[in-house]
Amino acid sequence: MSEDEDERYVLRKEKEKSYSDFVDLIDGDEDSEDETSDEDVQEEIRSKSRSSLFHSEVKKQGFVASSSEDGGDDNYLSQTRFDQCPVSPLSLKAIKDVGYEKMTVVQEATLPVILKGKDVMAKAKTGTGKTVAFLLPSIEVVIKSPPAGRDEKRPPILVLVICPTRELASQAAAEANLLLKYHPTIGVQVVMGGTRLAVEQKRMQANPCQILVATPGRLRDHLENTAGFATRLMGVNVLVLDEADHLLDMGFRKDIERIIAAVPKQRQTLLFSATIPEEVRQICHIALKRDHEFINTVPEGSGETHTQVRQMHLVAPLENQFSLLYALLKEHISDDVNYKVLVFCTTAMVTRLVADLLGELNLNVREIHSRKPQSYRTRVSDEFRKSKGLILVTSDVSARGVDYPDVTLVIQMGLPSDREQYIHRLGRTGRKGKEGQGILLLAPWEEFFLNSVNDLPITKAPMPMVDPDTRKKVERALSHVEMKNKEAAYQAWLGYYNSNKTVGRDKYRLVELANEFSQSMGLDNPPAIPKLVLGKMGLKNVPGLRSK
Numbered sequence: 247m248s249e250d251e252d253e254r255y256v257l258r259k260e261k262e263k264s265y266s267d268f269v270d271l272i273d274g275d276e277d278s279e280d281e282t283s284d285e286d287v288q289e290e291i292r293s294k295s296r297s298s299l300f301h302s303e304v305k306k307q308g309f310v311a312s313s314s315e316d317g318g319d320d321n322y323l324s325q326t327r328f329d330q331c332p333v334s335p336l337s338l339k340a341i342k343d344v345g346y347e348k349m350t351v352v353q354e355a356t357l358p359v360i361l362k363g364k365d366v367m368a369k370a371k372t373g374t375g376k377t378v379a380f381l382l383p384s385i386e387v388v389i390k391s392p393p394a395g396r397d398e399k400r401p402p403i404l405v406l407v408i409c410p411t412r413e414l415a416s417q418a419a420a421e422a423n424l425l426l427k428y429h430p431t432i433g434v435q436v437v438m439g440g441t442r443l444a445v446e447q448k449r450m451q452a453n454p455c456q457i458l459v460a461t462p463g464r465l466r467d468h469l470e471n472t473a474g475f476a477t478r479l480m481g482v483n484v485l486v487l488d489e490a491d492h493l494l495d496m497g498f499r500k501d502i503e504r505i506i507a508a509v510p511k512q513r514q515t516l517l518f519s520a521t522i523p524e525e526v527r528q529i530c531h532i533a534l535k536r537d538h539e540f541i542n543t544v545p546e547g548s549g550e551t552h553t554q555v556r557q558m559h560l561v562a563p564l565e566n567q568f569s570l571l572y573a574l575l576k577e578h579i580s581d582d583v584n585y586k587v588l589v590f591c592t593t594a595m596v597t598r599l600v601a602d603l604l605g606e607l608n609l610n611v612r613e614i615h616s617r618k619p620q621s622y623r624t625r626v627s628d629e630f631r632k633s634k635g636l637i638l639v640t641s642d643v644s645a646r647g648v649d650y651p652d653v654t655l656v657i658q659m660g661l662p663s664d665r666e667q668y669i670h671r672l673g674r675t676g677r678k679g680k681e682g683q684g685i686l687l688l689a690p691w692e693e694f695f696l697n698s699v700n701d702l703p704i705t706k707a708p709m710p711m712v713d714p715d716t717r718k719k720v721e722r723a724l725s726h727v728e729m730k731n732k733e734a735a736y737q738a739w740l741g742y743y744n745s746n747k748t749v750g751r752d753k754y755r756l757v758e759l760a761n762e763f764s765q766s767m768g769l770d771n772p773p774a775i776p777k778l779v780l781g782k783m784g785l786k787n788v789p790g791l792r793s794k
């Protein structure tokens with residue numbers, strides 16, 4: 247191990263340790279990076295950072311590439327070092343400990359604007375350090391606020407960060423804790439579904455925090471059921487919506503509106519995401535002030551994905567897909583001993599089925615989805631973060647924000663819910679300039695999805711060889727998967743595609759396709775579905791369905 251590698255190893259271990267210490271409460275965190283600097287350029291940027299023109303200069307400059315020591319692409323890093331920034335020396339010390347030296351492009355572009363107190367909507371590619379970009383200036387706000395009185399019963403929450411998933415909330419809180427290493431008086435807490443409300447209530451009472459990271463549903467729960475919580479939220483100075491476009495989706499909109507109504511109008515709001523579709527820009531006034539700044543660090547025409555990630559699609563009938571998935575994985579594993587693969591599936595129950603199947607095929611596999619208990623999700627997420635030689639089969643709970651280092655391949659099976667979800671799932675690889683690969687596996691009738699991503703560099707993948715032995719092996723493995731899991735997968739599959747605008751339009755065709763899926767699991771007859779469920783799906787009396 248070279249000295250450099252040695253140091254990185256120690257830094258990583260420190261990060262892992264701080265993560266493990268924290269894991270009882272929350273989840274999160276990983277890898278670090280340090281860079282050498284070019285003194286001349288640094289001096290020039292240092293003087294720019296002192297001037298009020300700093301931000302506009304940064305914007306004009308756009309991406310500045312620097313050299314890479316690990317063969318990765320460093321376009322995500324800027325030339326500005328953290329120690330050139332007007333933030334607390336104690337935060338800088340913590341940043342140094344983590345191993346960050348230069349700011350990423352999005353951090354460099356947003357920090358000066360956020361420090362001025364402006365509302366910001368920022369778009370930056372996946373895995374380029376958005377979390378630190380909003381946490382670092384938020385911590386400054388806490389530092390500058392008058393400390394709460396010792397006996398204050400309901401000390402104000404000054405910074406409220408909302409994340410769409412539990413994994414992401416835990417991760418953001420862990421990152422905040424790293425930055426707060428030398429700020430012992432500033433506390434972070436996380437509240438999220440999957441843990442007992444009463445436990446969180448007690449924890450908040452015992453350790454009142456100034457920074458709260460939350461998932462939307464649980465935050466609402468606290469607003470409605472935790473004494474004094476609403477009063478504490480009236481202290482919010484900074485509201486952050488991470489994965490903002492997703493939080494402003496219909497699925498979360500009501501919760502977010504309720505949360506916005508519970509925090510003061512006079513506040514700073516920060517919206518971050520790798521994707522900000524036009525519809526979201528249209529409705530961002532729900533959260534942002536009229537004079538907010540939109541900072542887009544994705545250069546025009548470069549697409550929203552990373553050029554160092556090879557993207558491919560494979561179109562094959564459902565009956566071949568499990569064998570193809572197995573062949574793809576075997577090929578990848580034999581190519582790369584350090585393989586680390588994410589397989590995204592459409593629903594939790596399909597995820598379980600695919601994980602069962604790959605397990606029967608003796609692959610080293612884990613699963614994460616919403617039907618697993620939170621303690622299990624945290625444990626598996628932690629294991630995958632630290633491992634190599636592992637496949638994680640997952641639903642969309644891992645689609646956004648989750649920071650697993652060194653993912654070598656992302657496979658997406660079936661229709662992603664939309665273009666944005668495709669980009670975020672793919673973004674689990676190619677983080678921090680690393681290389682990666684993405685394969686989208688579609689059935690012929692799902693090919694229409696490619697139109698929505700036709701500006702992205704997705705090429706046709708070569709069809710992997712599936713010999714008769716492999717096919718038999720997969721069939722045998724499928725026959726060992728529990729029937730109840732196949733039944734649940736069938737029902738979930740039907741539900742997912744039923745709610746898809748395109749596929750769900752023709753119910754007769756939908757049922758035919760669902761039955762193809764059922765056959766692909768090795769079933770002769772499609773499983774029966776409770777009448778009530780069929781009624782809710784609007785599928786009563788559609789031929790080809792069996793009810794019970």
Ligand SMILES: Nc1ncnc2c1ncn2[C@@H]1O[C@H](COP(=O)(O)OP(=O)(O)OP(=O)(O)O)[C@@H](O)[C@H]1O
Binds near residue numbers: 348376
């Ligand atoms: N200045 C920096 N230098 C090196 N590494 C950094 C820096 N800032 C953040 N990182 C690391 O980069 C990784 C990616 O950061 P982060 O998860 O915040 O990305 P993101 O842009 O939020 O991604 P996503 O869009 O997927 O949510 C993390 O491991 C983080 O610790």
